[in-house]
Amino acid sequence: MDELLAALRAAGEATRLRVLALLGRGELTVGELVHILDQSQPRVSRHLKLMGEAGLLDRFQEGTQVFYRLSENGLGAALNDALLALLEGDGAALEHDLKVLEKIRAERFEKAQAYFRAHAAEWDQIRSLYVAEAEVEQALLEMQGGAKVERFLDMGTGTGRMLEVFAHLASQGLGIDVSRDMLSVARGNLALKSLDHCQVRQGDMYELLLGDESQELVLFHQVLHFADDPQRALKEAVRVLAPGGTLLVADFAPHREEFLRDEQAHRRLGFADDEVSHWCEHAGLKTTEIRHLDGGRLRVTIWRCDKPADVKE
Numbered sequence: 001m002d003e004l005l006a007a008l009r010a011a012g013e014a015t016r017l018r019v020l021a022l023l024g025r026g027e028l029t030v031g032e033l034v035h036i037l038d039q040s041q042p043r044v045s046r047h048l049k050l051m052g053e054a055g056l057l058d059r060f061q062e063g064t065q066v067f068y069r070l071s072e073n074g075l076g077a078a079l080n081d082a083l084l085a086l087l088e089g090d091g092a093a094l095e096h097d098l099k100v101l102e103k104i105r106a107e108r109f110e111k112a113q114a115y116f117r118a119h120a121a122e123w124d125q126i127r128s129l130y131v132a133e134a135e136v137e138q139a140l141l142e143m144q145g146g147a148k149v150e151r152f153l154d155m156g157t158g159t160g161r162m163l164e165v166f167a168h169l170a171s172q173g174l175g176i177d178v179s180r181d182m183l184s185v186a187r188g189n190l191a192l193k194s195l196d197h198c199q200v201r202q203g204d205m206y207e208l209l210l211g212d213e214s215q216e217l218v219l220f221h222q223v224l225h226f227a228d229d230p231q232r233a234l235k236e237a238v239r240v241l242a243p244g245g246t247l248l249v250a251d252f253a254p255h256r257e258e259f260l261r262d263e264q265a266h267r268r269l270g271f272a273d274d275e276v277s278h279w280c281e282h283a284g285l286k287t288t289e290i291r292h293l294d295g296g297r298l299r300v301t302i303w304r305c306d307k308p309a310d311v312k313e
């Protein structure tokens with residue numbers, strides 16, 4: 001009862017409801033919340049602290065940036081769900097905030113796209129700057145275990161390198177990416193290697209035009225650190241993953257290379273082991289293996305998560 005009252009009190013104020021509605025669209029930095037809410041930083045920070053203490057929000061620091069996201073456990077998570085459902089109908093009051101949020105995201109998206117546009121041709125060299133790429137590819141193949149699959153989906157395929165790596169295991173490979181420039185390099189690479197059973201398509205990893213449970217293997221290789229809402233991208237991957245299917249995620253372990261935000265449009269400075277496995281488990285998968293690879297300045301982590309097979313009655 002006390003806990004519920006404290007959480008209700010923490011949520012029961014106009015700015016704090018706005019914060020809940022905004023974070024319902026994905027994690028945000030304090031700076032972004034200050035900008036959208038158009039209030040002073042100390043004021044916004046006070047609201048966030050209160051909501052954090054009441055179990056409504058989780059806070060995490062990454063380099064110079066502090067991020068907030070909705071709490072996913074316990075009473076706070078249940079209350080957030082209920083409040084978000086009630087706030088759904090309150091379009092007019094939140095319209096301004098959501099517009100500013102969209103603008104911030106569009107700007108960041110454009111910045112990332114400009115980066116990929118400018119670097120599409122030399123991406124295959126850039127991608128191997130930090131880690132021994134051959135080692136990562138070898139580890140991914142080992143962790144997948146060599147099982148043949150009908151359909152393989154490469155999320156944020158870029159130049160299509162991962163389609164090449166997994167081509168021998170899949171009857172059909174599909175790479176999706178938002179960047180036309182990346183995709184045109186990928187098409188060239190696939191043609192050069194005569195990988196006719198692999199295709200690429202322009203698409204958004206948050207909203208795949210693919211049926212539920214249609215893919216046996218889904219991979220995110222160095223994609224999530226660009227995502228505004230990595231959890232939502234994983235959830236969408238889990239939607240299209242078939243029962244008994246495997247999700248592989250390869251990304252940087254937490255690091256401090258802040259320059260990657262400015263120079264290479266990274267949103268997140270890596271991910272902790274339990275962050276990704278928690279998201280996957282929350283979406284219904286089971287983490288079966290986590291591996292770390294040391295690659296000089298940046299470490300790479302690979303998560304393997306499996307979807308339970310259908311239980312026959």
Ligand SMILES: C[S@@+](CC[C@H](N)C(=O)[O-])C[C@H]1O[C@@H](n2cnc3c(N)ncnc32)[C@H](O)[C@@H]1O
Binds near residue numbers: 158161162
């Ligand atoms: C760092 S590159 C990695 C490419 C490839 N997976 C590799 O390992 O070489 C990240 C890719 O994710 C793509 N991307 C970013 N946001 C996306 C989204 N919402 N949907 C699909 N692709 C996206 C970018 O266009 C870019 O090609």
